[in-house]
Amino acid sequence: MSTDAFEALEDHRERHLEDLQDLLAQPSISATGEGIEDCVELVRRSCLEYGFDDAEIVETPGRPAVIARASADPDAVETEGDVPTVLLYGHYDVQPASPSEWSSPPFEPTIRAGPDGDRRLYARGAGDNKGQWFAHLCGVEALRETTGLPADVVLLVEGEEESGSEHLEQLVRDRRGDLEADVAIVADGPIDSSGRPHVLFGSRGLLFVDIDANGANRDLHSGNFGGPVPNPATAVVDVISSLRDEDGRITLPGFYDDVRVVTDADRDVLDAISVDEDAIEADLGLSSLELDPDEGYVERLLTRPNLNVAGLDAGYQGEGMKTVLPSEASAKIDFRLVADQDPAAVFDALCAHAREQVPEGVEIELTKIASMDPQRTAADSPVVDPAVRAVDSAWDDDPILKPSLGGSVPTYVFADALDVPCLVIPYANEDENNHAPNENIELSCFRAGCRTTAALLAELGSADLE
Helix, strand or coil: CCCHHHHHHHHCHHHHHHHHHHHHHCCCECCCCCCHHHHHHHHHHHHHHCCCCEEEEECCCCCCEEEEEECCCHHHCCCCCCCCEEEEEEECCECCCCHHHCCCCCCCCEEEECCCCCEEEECCCCCCCHHHHHHHHHHHHHHHHCCCCCCEEEEEEECCHHHCCCCHHHHHHHCHHHHCCCEEEECCCECCCCCCCEEECEECEEEEEEEEEECCCCCEEHHHHECCECCHHHHHHHHHHCCECCCCCECCCCCCCCCCCCCHHHHHHHHCCCCCHHHHHHHHCCCCCCCCCCCCHHHHHHCCCEEEEEEEEECCCCCCCCCEECCEEEEEEEEEECCCCCHHHHHHHHHHHHHHHCCCCCEEEEEEEEEECCEECCCCCCCHHHHHHHHHHHHCCCCEEECCECCCCCHHHHHHHCCCCEEECCCECCCCCCCCCCCEEEHHHHHHHHHHHHHHHHHHHCCCCC
C-alpha cells in the first residue's frame, strides 16, 4: 500500500494519543454500569470526529453498543463492481480495577517507561480493548485524509464483552442488514510472546460449569458416619475423574464427533509455529508437559478440546486435622472447545454423564455459567493473504499464523450470524496485563495497530474475496 496513510498517522500521533487518553479516562465497567452511558456517547462522538459518515447508539437488553459506518471514497476504489465491506469489532467496556493495586490510578492514563524501558500508556482498557479498537478510528481517518477509503467499513463497538457478550449475538442478528460484510476483523488480545505480530483464524469456544453436590443435612464425624453415609466430596471427585480416560481423552459420549479435521493447510500453519517446550517447562517450574506422542504442543493447545478443573471446594481446609464428612461439595470446570463443537450439546452430555456417576443419597446440580461457540476460518480463505500482507507492512515483520486463539472471544457471532470469515489480529503487547493491575499498551504497538488497520482496509479493498 501507499505510505501516505502511514505518514499521516505519524503526523497525528500526538493528537491520537491525547484522544485515546480521554477515552481511557472515562470509566466504563460493564459489571457495575459505572460510566457506561457517558462512555458510549464518547465512542459515538469519536467515530464521527475521526471520519465515519454516521454513528448510532444501539440499545440492547444490557449495555448499549455503537454501530458506525464509513462508505468507500469513489476515487479510492480500484476495481469495478461491488465494493467489499470490512466489519471491525471491539468493546468499550472494561474490567473493574482496584486503585490500591495500581502504580497510578487506573482511570488516570499515565505514560511511563515499561519493564524494558519502552514507553507505555497505563490505564484500565489500554490494551483490553479501547486502545485496540481506537486504532481503527485512526486508520480510517488516515486513509480518508490521503489515498481515500477503498472499502466500506462498519465498526461495531459493544459494551458487554467483559461480562460475556450476553446480547451480542441477538444484536448482530437483529441488525444484520446494517452489519453485512465480506470479512470481520477482531483486534483483541496480545501479540506473540516473541514480539512478532500474529494472525489468528478464530478462537476456541468455552463452556464453564458449576457442579454442586449435597449429601447429609449437616457435616458429620467421619469415624461415626463414614462408610454408610455417602460423601458428596467423593462424588464430585468421582464425576470429574470419570470425564477423562487413562490417555487423557474426554469420555463424554459423542464429545469428539463434531471436532473439525485438521486440513493440510491447517497442518502447514501448525508446522510453521516454533515452540520451545523446554523453555515453557522451565518457566512454569514443571518437570514435563501433558502431550500426546502424535500431537505437539501447538496442535494440542489450538486444535484439540480440553477439560480444565478451575476449582474444588469441600470440607475442612484449615490447618491441622478435622475428621469431617462434608455435607456439600462443589467444583468449577471449563471446557475449551474447538471448531464445530456445540457447547449446549456438551453441557447436555455432561449432565447426563454426571448423574450416572453419583451414588444414591447425593444430589448433584450442574449450572451452566457461561458458554461461547468456537470458530475457525479456513487457512486457505481468500482473506488470509491480504491480512498477512497488511500486518507485515504495518509491523515490518512477517506475522505468525495460528489456527486459533487459545482463549475465547465472540468471533463465532460474525461467522454464524453473518456467514463471513473472521480473523483475530491483536495489536497489544504480550505483557499488556489485561484484567490485571497496571494494564498497559506499548506506544509502539498502538502505532503499529493504527498502521495495521489502514493497511488492512487498503489490502482488503483491492482483494478478490470471493
